[in-house]
Amino acid sequence: MPTSPKIKPTYNLQFPIRVPDDVLVELGEFTGNFWSDSLAQEPFVIEAIRNYINPPPPPSQQPAAVSEAGYQWKQVFLPEGTRLRASFGSQPYFATVVGAEIQYEGHTVSPSCFANLHGSGNRNAWKAVWLRLPGSNEWLLADVCRSARKAAIARLHEGGALADSRPAEGERAPAPPHSAAREPAARHLPASQTWPRSAAGQGSAPAAHDKGSHRKSGSGRSARRRKRRALKNEVKPH
Known part of the structure; x- marks a missing residue:
C-alpha cells in the first residue's frame, strides 16, 4: 500500500535571539531597511540561516583552456x-x-x-x-x-633512427652483406668427364700422369699424321 507522505510538525516557538550590534547594523545597510525594523529584517535573517544549513551546490568549474602562447x-x-x-x-x-x-x-x-x-x-x-x-x-x-632539452632531442632522434631501421610489419629483414672472402663454387663436370666409382662406393680421380699420357696419345701432330696416312691408304687403288 502506498505510504502517505510525512507531514512536518508545525511549531509555534517564540524565542528571542540576540544579534550583535554591528551585524544588525550591517544587515540593515545591506537590505536597505532600518536595523530596528524587525518585521522587514525577518525574511533576510531566515534566508541567511537556511542558506547556512543547506548551502547551494558550487557552480561547475569549466577546465581552463591550455594556452599555447x-x-x-x-x-x-x-x-x-x-x-x-x-x-x-x-x-x-x-x-x-x-x-x-x-x-x-x-x-x-x-x-x-x-x-x-x-x-x-x-x-x-x-x-x-x-x-x-x-x-x-x-x-x-x-x-x-x-x-x-638537448638530451631529450637527442633521445628523440635516436628513437626515430632505430624505428626507421626496423623492418615494417610483413617485411623481411635485409640479409647481411656477404663476406668478400667466399669459397669458389664447386665445378660441375659433364658426365663424359666423370670417373667411375670403385666397388666401395668412393670415386677416385685418375692420376695426373695418366691424363697427360692420354692427351699425348690422342692429340698432337703425330696423331694428325697417322690419320692422314690412314685416309690415304683407304683411297689408294689396289
Whole structure:
C-alpha cells in the first residue's frame, strides 16, 4: 500500500535571539531597511540561516583552456606565465613571459637584454637567468634547462633512427652483406668427364700422369699424321 507522505510538525516557538550590534547594523545597510525594523529584517535573517544549513551546490568549474602562447628561446620553450630572475649586486629583479614576449616593467626584452639590464653588459644569459615554469615552485638555471632539452632531442632522434631501421610489419629483414672472402663454387663436370666409382662406393680421380699420357696419345701432330696416312691408304687403288 502506498505510504502517505510525512507531514512536518508545525511549531509555534517564540524565542528571542540576540544579534550583535554591528551585524544588525550591517544587515540593515545591506537590505536597505532600518536595523530596528524587525518585521522587514525577518525574511533576510531566515534566508541567511537556511542558506547556512543547506548551502547551494558550487557552480561547475569549466577546465581552463591550455594556452599555447610562450617565448621560444633557442631550444627551450618558455610557456606563458614563466618567471625569469636575474640579480645584480645581490639584488634580484624579475620578468614574466606574457603572450609571446618577455615583459620587464612594461617593456619587451630579450633574455640577453634582461640578463644585462645592470652591469657591464657582457653576461651570458644562459648562465645568469633562472627560470620558474608555470605550476612549479622551483627555480632552474636556464643553462640546465637547455642541457635537459638537448638530451631529450637527442633521445628523440635516436628513437626515430632505430624505428626507421626496423623492418615494417610483413617485411623481411635485409640479409647481411656477404663476406668478400667466399669459397669458389664447386665445378660441375659433364658426365663424359666423370670417373667411375670403385666397388666401395668412393670415386677416385685418375692420376695426373695418366691424363697427360692420354692427351699425348690422342692429340698432337703425330696423331694428325697417322690419320692422314690412314685416309690415304683407304683411297689408294689396289
